[in-house]
Amino acid sequence: MDLNLRGKIVVISGAAGKEGSIGETILQRLGEEGAIPAVIDRNSRGFDYVKKLQQKGVDAVFCQTDVTDPEQIEKALNTISKKYGRIDVVINNVGVNDGVGLDGSYEEFMNSLKLNMVSYFMIVKYALPFLITSKGNILNIGSKVALTGQGRTSGYAASKGGVLGLTREWAVDLIHYGIRSNAIIIAESWTPSYDTWIRTLPNGEEKLKSIIEKIPLENRMTSTDEIANACLFTISDRSSHTTGQFIFVDGGYVHLDRSLLTDE
Template structure:
C-alpha cells in the first residue's frame, strides 16, 4: 500500500457506490483515513469494510446531503472520532431525464438540491474543520454536462454548471486559508447509475461509448485517481480548476468530410 496520505483524513459523500466508492477505496489504499458516507447506510458500511479488509482505516455514517441538520451532526461526530478533516470529496449526485417543459417544480428543486446545494452545505460545514488543520482541499464532482448541454438533462446540466462556478468561487474565498477547491468533470463512467440506464436501453451502450474518441466508458477508478490527484500535494498550485476526465468527448467534434479530403 502506498502511504501517500498517512495521517490525512477525508470525508466522502455518496461513497456507497460508483465514483464515490472508488474514491474512498483509493484514498484508503494510499494510506488515508476515510470517513465514508452515503444516504444508504449499508452501502457506506460495505465500502468502509472493504477499505479495512485491504488494510486501510475507515469509519462510516449514513448521510443524506439534502439535510443540513444531518450534515452538521454527522460531520461533527465523525470528524471528532477521526481526529480532524483535511479533505472533502463532494460526490453524491443524481439525474433525471426531463426537459424544462416536462419538469415538475419539485423535480427541479430535488436535482439542484442533491447536486449543487449539497456542495454548498457540505463545504460550509467542512471549511471551518479544514481551517483548523491549517488548510486542505475540497474536490467537487461536476460533469461534462456542466460544460456542454445534454438533451433532457435541464436541471442536471444547470446543477453541474453551477458546481463548476461554485468551485471557482470557493477557490477564491478559501485560498487565504490554504484550502484548494477543484472539480472533476467526468464523462460517461461505468457505475450503478449508468448501468441502470443501460439496462433500460441495452442497444445504447456502443452509441454512448462511441461519442468519445477513446470509444469506451471510464471505469470509476479512472475518475477516482484524478480526483485524488487534485486533493494531493501533487496539485499544490491548482485551485479553481475543473479537470475534464472524458476520454476526449469534449475535445472537439468530428467532420467526416475532413477524412475524405
C-alpha cells in the same frame, strides 16, 4: 509515486453506491493509499464498505446521511470532527442524473438542486473551520452535462453548472487560507447506473455503440479507476499549486475536434 495521503482525513459524499460506481472506486483507492475515508451517504451499503476496509487495517467511518437534509449533514460533520479532530479533504461526489426536465414540477426541480448541488455547499460549509486549520482542499465531481447540455434533465444540468461555479468561487474565496478548490469533470464512464440506464432503452446496444464511437481517445469509455486516480492526485500535495481548475477525465469527449471521429 507516494501521494502522501496516509493519515489524511478525507470526507467523501456519495461513496456508498454499488460496487464499481465512481464514489465506491474512489473510496477503495483512498483506503489503498492509507487515507482515512469518512463516508457520508444515505445508503446502508456504507456500513459494509467501511467494515471491509477496517478488516484490512484501514481506519474509516460511515455516517448514514440524507444529504438533502442540512441538519443530518451538520450531524455527520460533527461526528467526523469529534472522532478525528481534523478534516483534510472534502470530496463532493453525490450526483444523480434524475431526468427532471421542463415537464418536472417545482418540487422535483428543487429536490434535484438540493441533492446535486446544495449538498456540496452544506458539506463544505460545515467542514470549513477544519479545512482552514489543516489548509486542506476541496474536490467537486462534475459532469460534462454542465457544459454540453443533454436534454430532458434541467435539474441535473443546472446543479452541475452550479457546482462548477462554486468550485471557482471557493477557489477565490478561500485562497487566503491556502485552501485549494478543483473539479473533476466526467463524460462517459461505465458504471452500474450507466449499465442500468442502457438496459432501459429498447435499442440499448446500438445506443451504447454510438456513444463509444464518439469518444476520441481509443473509442472507449472512461474507467472509474482512471477517474479515481485523477481524483487522488488532485487532492494530494503532489498537485499543491492547482486550484480553480476544471480537470477533464473524458478521453477528449468534450473538447477535441469531431473530425477525429470520421473515417479517412
